Amino acid sequence: MSAPLHGVTVVDLSRVLSGPYCSMVLADLGARVIKVEPPGAGDDSRGFAPFSGGESAYFAAFNRGKESLALDLRQPDDRAAFERLVDGADVLLDNYRPGVLARLGYPRETIAARWPRLVHASISGFGQDGPYATRTAYDLIIQAMSGVMSLTGNEGQGPARVGTSIVDIATGLFAAVGILAALAEQRGAPGTPGRFVDIAMLDCQVAMLEHALARTQLGDPPQRIGARFPTVAPSDAFRTTDGWIVIGAVTEPQWRGTLQVLGLEPLREDPRFATMALRVANHAALKAAIEAVTALQPTAHWDAALAAAGVPCGPVRTMADLLTDPQLAWRGMLVEAAGIKVAGSPVRISGHAAPTAARPAPALDQDRDRLLAEFR
Amino acid sequence: MSAPLHGVTVVDLSRVLSGPYCSMVLADLGARVIKVEPPGAGDDSRGFAPFSGGESAYFAAFNRGKESLALDLRQPDDRAAFERLVDGADVLLDNYRPGVLARLGYPRETIAARWPRLVHASISGFGQDGPYATRTAYDLIIQAMSGVMSLTGNEGQGPARVGTSIVDIATGLFAAVGILAALAEQRGAPGTPGRFVDIAMLDCQVAMLEHALARTQLGDPPQRIGARFPTVAPSDAFRTTDGWIVIGAVTEPQWRGTLQVLGLEPLREDPRFATMALRVANHAALKAAIEAVTALQPTAHWDAALAAAGVPCGPVRTMADLLTDPQLAWRGMLVEAAGIKVAGSPVRISGHAAPTAARPAPALDQDRDRLLAEFR
Numbered sequence: 001m002s003a004p005l006h007g008v009t010v011v012d013l014s015r016v017l018s019g020p021y022c023s024m025v026l027a028d029l030g031a032r033v034i035k036v037e038p039p040g041a042g043d044d045s046r047g048f049a050p051f052s053g054g055e056s057a058y059f060a061a062f063n064r065g066k067e068s069l070a071l072d073l074r075q076p077d078d079r080a081a082f083e084r085l086v087d088g089a090d091v092l093l094d095n096y097r098p099g100v101l102a103r104l105g106y107p108r109e110t111i112a113a114r115w116p117r118l119v120h121a122s123i124s125g126f127g128q129d130g131p132y133a134t135r136t137a138y139d140l141i142i143q144a145m146s147g148v149m150s151l152t153g154n155e156g157q158g159p160a161r162v163g164t165s166i167v168d169i170a171t172g173l174f175a176a177v178g179i180l181a182a183l184a185e186q187r188g189a190p191g192t193p194g195r196f197v198d199i200a201m202l203d204c205q206v207a208m209l210e211h212a213l214a215r216t217q218l219g220d221p222p223q224r225i226g227a228r229f230p231t232v233a234p235s236d237a238f239r240t241t242d243g244w245i246v247i248g249a250v251t252e253p254q255w256r257g258t259l260q261v262l263g264l265e266p267l268r269e270d271p272r273f274a275t276m277a278l279r280v281a282n283h284a285a286l287k288a289a290i291e292a293v294t295a296l297q298p299t300a301h302w303d304a305a306l307a308a309a310g311v312p313c314g315p316v317r318t319m320a321d322l323l324t325d326p327q328l329a330w331r332g333m334l335v336e337a338a339g340i341k342v343a344g345s346p347v348r349i350s351g352h353a354a355p356t357a358a359r360p361a362p363a364l365d366q367d368r369d370r371l372l373a374e375f376r
Numbered sequence: 377m378s379a380p381l382h383g384v385t386v387v388d389l390s391r392v393l394s395g396p397y398c399s400m401v402l403a404d405l406g407a408r409v410i411k412v413e414p415p416g417a418g419d420d421s422r423g424f425a426p427f428s429g430g431e432s433a434y435f436a437a438f439n440r441g442k443e444s445l446a447l448d449l450r451q452p453d454d455r456a457a458f459e460r461l462v463d464g465a466d467v468l469l470d471n472y473r474p475g476v477l478a479r480l481g482y483p484r485e486t487i488a489a490r491w492p493r494l495v496h497a498s499i500s501g502f503g504q505d506g507p508y509a510t511r512t513a514y515d516l517i518i519q520a521m522s523g524v525m526s527l528t529g530n531e532g533q534g535p536a537r538v539g540t541s542i543v544d545i546a547t548g549l550f551a552a553v554g555i556l557a558a559l560a561e562q563r564g565a566p567g568t569p570g571r572f573v574d575i576a577m578l579d580c581q582v583a584m585l586e587h588a589l590a591r592t593q594l595g596d597p598p599q600r601i602g603a604r605f606p607t608v609a610p611s612d613a614f615r616t617t618d619g620w621i622v623i624g625a626v627t628e629p630q631w632r633g634t635l636q637v638l639g640l641e642p643l644r645e646d647p648r649f650a651t652m653a654l655r656v657a658n659h660a661a662l663k664a665a666i667e668a669v670t671a672l673q674p675t676a677h678w679d680a681a682l683a684a685a686g687v688p689c690g691p692v693r694t695m696a697d698l699l700t701d702p703q704l705a706w707r708g709m710l711v712e713a714a715g716i717k718v719a720g721s722p723v724r725i726s727g728h729a730a731p732t733a734a735r736p737a738p739a740l741d742q743d744r745d746r747l748l749a750e751f752r
Binding site: 017162163193200214342343 | 380381382383384393401405424425426427428433434437502503505506507508511512513514516517518519520521522523524525526527528529530533534535536537538539540541542545546549550552553554556557558559560561563564569571572573574575576578579580582583584585586587588589590591592593594595596597598600601602603604605607611613615620621622624626683686688689690691692693694695696697698699702703704706707709710714716717718719720721722723724725726727728
């Protein structure tokens with residue numbers, strides 16, 4: 001079986017997470033990704049914890065299946081080698097700050113003129129221009145500036161960071177969408193010029209705020225409310241003897257099922273909980289009543305009983321739980337990198353093998369001789 | 377200017393968020409999206425708060441630029457109309473629970489046999505099969521079961537939900553990636569059959585956990601740590617007179633710059649903070665020292681001073697802040713829906729207008745006569 005992006009070659013100048021995540025998604029779908037790294041230390045993330053046998057498991061996870069060539073783009077010979085690579089490529093990806101690629105001698109106009117068919121995607125914090133274009137952007141900073149931190153955390157307390165670098169990852173996904181749309185367009189209309197895809201971390205996270213902007217304009221600005229969902233109750237995490245369970249009772253039958261499983265039927269007659277609006281208004285009292293019961297049994301007990309009654313529920317799982325999860329095993333979602341299990345691709349396409357057998361991430365410059373011989 | 381997905385027609389059976397977000401991304405890139413809704417109330421999210429002038433702003437945001445036809449897939453005439461639509465489509469999208477489409481008379485084999493060129497994407501909670509395939513999945517439940525809630529929130533407290541339906545949105549993005557990869561493949565190799573794209577919410581969120589799985593296997597399981605980043609200090613949110621500012625001092629010059637701006641140079645000689653490892657170990661004392669100073673001035677003061685000193689920083693912004701943000705205005709990221717501002721597409725592709733002028737979301741069944749006449 002082949003792969004959907006077989007035959008697509010990506011030259012990847014990007015570092016750390018947003019760009020490498022994008023090219024990992026493309027590599028998992030069969031694209032050939034040639035990682036061009038600075039000589040010496042290479043991609044900064046080669047130095048990121050955690051380490052497995054001396055190798056960065058961080059780097060290994062997001063650079064699987066790629067090739068590596070170390071080039072110093074300030075040196076003439078290395079520039080010539082880079083240009084020969086791009087001559088043979090379909091896609092160029094970078095996540096330099098705006099202006100850096102131009103200072104290296106590759107302003108956008110030069111790239112468009114020399115490689116008129118090339119799809120070129122640039123990831124940046126705020127976009128290629130505008131009042132913030134030169135500001136420094138890390139995941140934490142865009143979590144703050146996009147407002148997602150203002151929505152995340154506990155009532156009456158400080159903002160919390162989403163516990164994964166969600167901005168970098170979302171940005172990588174939107175960049176992949178832009179690249180694939182440009183490739184599909186070009187293949188559908190062969191005269192189409194190579195497109196420039198300009199992706200900003202701030203834009204991508206703002207595009208993921210759901211209805212928070214709308215609520216603010218319509219008089220109900222969202223707050224930090226822990227694990228609750230604002231317009232449904234119960235919809236929250238509840239303590240058990242060994243952890244937490246989430247329950248989300250959206251419909252009346254789910255509400256009745258929740259009370260029945262928990263042995264709390266008398267609450268059906270409690271005027272504080274007679275309607276969804278009242279349950280939302282009295283969510284703290286409702287939580288206390290539910291948690292007084294859930295705290296008496298382990299998570300698995302409540303999960304089985306509530307699910308059997310048709311109540312939407314689930315355990316709050318740790319990473320250790322995921323490593324032995326039967327559904328993730330069934331799906332082939334955990335793949336090996338640096339000797340440990342990491343998340344594989346969630347994109348399953350019929351007629352193509354699940355991309356579980358990718359080559360490992362490359363050592364710095366490991367493909368030099370072969371690449372220089374091939375792209376002469 | 378045309379659009380990259382001009383000429384691509386999507387028949388969209390999906391409801392609420394994950395599927396409609398996917399087809400919104402495709403519509404923003406120029407695809408024609410025909411939304412097939414159940415007669416009566418239509419997509420459930422037409423009833424979701426907040427409302428703007430009687431219209432759901434939730435529905436309006438995620439269904440802009442689409443057409444609507446109400447069909448009851450249990451009725452012969454409506455089935456025939458649906459099938460004629462699909463005859464003219466490139467993509468079919470659904471987010472039914474596994475088995476529902478088959479019970480409606482459209483098992484996967486029937487779809488593949490009748491429409492051999494069609495790309496068919498199905499979004500589900502856990503995938504089309506496996507031990508959890510029939511469990512109920514909402515965003516809250518997958519936030520719990522994927523482990524992202526176990527990573528999000530404050531130290532020593534319960535898990536917090538990411539304050540936006542991140543699972544649904546990420547799932548929609550991965551579905552768009554799969555659909556576009558299948559379209560690009562088909563356009564590159566015209567004999568390629570239509571692919572089936574099987575996307576699971578659980579898989580997608582697990583693919584966004586960054587290095588949390590790796591850390592667990594390598595002896596450093598991640599915890600809930602509020603706004604901190606585990607391996608850098610200071611990297612946190614700090615109180616100001618009017619809100620919070622994030623500071624992420626990764627390098628030694630950034631650490632020195634932080635101390636200089638805050639007037640805390642004596643801390644450079646403090647043995648508790650002599651190295652990054654020590655600063656991480658003593659993060660609570662460091663936070664107290666920094667916050668004693670940041671709490672004396674407004675966020676904008678510190679943001680300007682720290683940025684001028686080259687320290688990565690940013691304000692923790694609310695939704696109200698975003699609505700007047702000059703960079704988002706510059707990028708054209710806020711577009712109108714239901715009379716208010718919502719997030720537009722973050723995918724900017726040269727040669728195509730930013731998709732800011734999409735038609736509004738459709739009224740239920742508004743395109744009936746035109747669609748039935750066109751797809752005869």
